[in-house]
Amino acid sequence: MSVLLFTLIVLAGAFLAGLIGSLTGLGGGVIIIPLLTLVLGVDIHYAIGASIISVIATSSGSAAAYVREGITNVRIGMFLEIATTVSAVIGAVITVFIDPNYIAIIFGAILLFSSAMMIRKKVDRSDNDTSGRLAIFFKLNGSYPTGSGIKKYAVHNVAGGFFMMFIAGIVSGLLGIGSGALKVVAMDNIMRIPFKVSTTTSNFMMGVTAAASAVVYLHRGQIDPGIAMPVAVGVLLGATIGSKILMRVKADRLKVIFAAVVTFLALQMIYNGYMGRL
Template sequence: MTVLLFTIIVLAGAFCAGLLGSLTGLGGGVVIIPLLTLVLGVDIHYAIGASIVSVIATSSGSAAAYVKEGITNIRIGMFLEIATTISAVLGAIITVYLNPSFIAVMFGLILMFSAVMMLRKKVDHSDNDTSGKLATFFKLNGSYPTAEGPKSYAVHNVVGGFVMMFFAGIISGLLGIGSGALKVVAMDNIMRIPFKVSTTTSNFMMGVTAAASAVVYLHRGQIDPGIAMPVTIGVLIGATVGAKILIRTKTDKLKIIFAIVVGFLALQMIYNGLSGKL
């Protein structure tokens, strides 16, 4: 395959990945890595390097839209970044020593988990009951504007959320994805932060976490310009278009279709990993 053809195919694939990723909230990386590895036969280490760059692009690009609403809790983000940056760097260091088959299987499992999380109805667990000492000490509790004036919320189980974020960071560093599904578990389910705050805060963290592991990938030669260029451009344009469509479309049916596709990709990754084809 010539470089030109490769670039065009990856560009088109990355566009679709970015589009679907932003419409369904799953992110672009989870689709682009199977596309590169299963369809184009790219080594998974290169695919991971290209994917992490696209994670930075989409998270920073959409953050501009989010921060206008002014509900990112920078303190929660910064506090949890202690966990995610350390673990993302760790993950990025370990990943090259792992067998590609093992990475593929793990990727498949995370993919399945993300698909299930996407279909599950999100429940807002937030409240303003008394929260723990740690949340108060680290000034994590906050408020966000609503039609009826500012609404306060309390942050729960700081230790549990921190540990879960550490895990999310490792996965992000190992697999080159934003691991948004795991961050949702940490922030919405464990720490019980309201959606309006957790979505934007998680996005804020994603860019910083991805940057930390991207630096390691770059030094190791995992970010190849020939792959990273079409992946980043494609995913970013796709995600931007997706965000525009999202405002006036219902995505329930799309999510089910996409979950089936993602589930299929996940099985493929696991199968190829187990049979040693990747």
């Protein structure tokens, strides 16, 4: 394939990935990796390297807006980044020692999980009643602005959330994705942080987590300029436009459609990995 054709296809695909990613909250990596590996025959290690760059670009771009609004809990973010950066580096170090076919299968499994999380009805279990000693020691309890004034919340099960974040970081470093679905499990279900705070804080952490593994990928030669360039530019453009039209479309119906698409991609990745084609 010629450089020009390859660049244009990846640019268009990455644009779509960024658009869908921001509309569904999935992130661009889950679509860009199947596109590169299954459609364009790119080695999964290059796909991972390019994907992590798009994760940094989109998460930093949207975090910029959220941080200013004062919804992000910077302390929760910083505290959990200890877990995610350490584990992201571990994930990025071990990823080359794993058979690409196994990586594809793990990737498919995470994708299935993410699409299930996407359509599941969310239950906000946040409260301001009880709070553990760790949450008080680390000053994690906070407040955020809502339509009806400042709302306070208490953080629960800090140790459990920290452990889940460690898992999320390993997955992120292993596969080159933001692993937002796992971070949401840690924050919504285990630590019981309000949605608005958990989504923005998870996004805020993603950039640093991805940067930690990106450095490892870069040194290993997994970040190739010919792939990283169209992926980063395309995903960022798509995500920017996606966030602009997000307010005008009914996201719920879109999510069901995209969950089906993602499930299909997941099964493809698992099938190809199982058959040893990657």
